[in-house]
Amino acid sequence: MTDNKDTQAAEIDRLMQSLDKLTRRQARNQRAAHAKGLLQGICSMLRPTDVVLDCGANVGEVTVPLAQTGAHVHAFEPDPFAFAKLSDATRDFANVTLHNAAVGTTTGTINLMRAENFYDNPRGASVKSTVISGGRKIDETTDNSIQVPLISLPDVLRDLHATHGQIAFVKMDIEGAELDILEVMLADGLFDIVRLTVAETHENKFKALRDRFKVLRAAVAKAHPPTQVNLDWI
Template sequence: MKKPRLKHAALPDGRKVWCVHIHELRGVPEEIPGYWQHGVSVAPSDIVLDVGANVGLFALDAAARGAQVHAFEPMPATFAALQANSRSFEGKEGRIETHNLALGEAPQTAQFTYFPHLSAISTRHSHAIHHNARAVVTRVFDDPSLTPRAGWFRRAPRALRFLCVEACARILFSSRPVSCQIETVSRMLTQLNVERVALLKIDVEGAEWDVLQGIQAADCPRIEQIVAEVHNEDGRLEAVCNLLRERGFTVSHEPVPVAADWDTHMVWARR
């Protein structure tokens, strides 16, 4: 894959960050406070594992709180933006170390689906994304807050709307395979010489169960908090919550309204 041409974008608070596509940042900064709900917090010098770091907005926020962040992102283009943002971080106490890896249930090399126009949703499990592509495009065009200039679409005849959705879905959700290295949480704790993890954040587009399966039972007590975005396919939400409770966590969860087409939920787990 050729070296990506990164874009420099301004966030609502005025900060500048690097990204692959500027349109992908829309709404993302507003999502970051959601990770810190239900009592989840970090203190200066705490260790945070950011699994599925994307361009690093959560990692930057955690580092600004003084945390020592290990950010994992397997997609080469997105990782380049993550690296650029981590290098530009100027916190006094916090630090971000980047890793061009995915985390999963076992160490291996696996094929991921990379979406060049929507790099943030690149994933190892793409079937749900392809299945819901048209519904997502339709919802975006129907929402004036997301597409204020698409009033023509909302007024168009049904046949024209259908053709527009088909064309946009075909372009936006075009994809290609990318081979990525996968490690496990437990192996990374050993490699990084980490004794205690204050927070494990997981946002891996459908592979959250795989990440949790990569934590050996003996290592689980070393993790104090987990925040995960869970795609509720085949009862995954219940399975994830039950697993976390079995491992000693108190669990809360809420649906993610902006990801309703993928039945996505936020899960917060604390000891």
């Protein structure tokens, strides 16, 4: 009888885990569909005089649609593998400025760490490359890390605003590094110089940062509507 109960309990646990995985996958798919629709709406409203930033451009899946609008696109991608693909994807666009660098809150160099399976699947794994320690399934050994340039995104925003006026759009998908930047943008009023900022936050990937992400989300929601700052990009 005890064995049957244990077996039933194990099966229930397995089913609950499967249900949780399906629920999370459905939520992610819904967010992806929303982000795709949002990007289409953004592109439909961009003008050639607009300036937009794609931070964490990877191979150019967002950069290219932005470039097709005629707006001037600054695309930032630190991983050399992804940057090569990004360069190929945007080579015919004179309105794209590429930056082979990570973005942060300071300028210098920083250690870029890659996923454990990077060399098995560099295209798929390159989206996980990060400058933040403690991420899930990230190889932090020196064999799988490289030094890359680091650019202060707050400084870039200030400089572009001084030259061009309001920045039309900023997208951030930078595997945890968005936390420091978003905190600075909120504290320094930099969201006000951007028409729309979207970011994917990575609290699920960085357990130690979850409390800070929670505080940030609450503060941003209090200060700005989601039509100006959207932290549910994917």
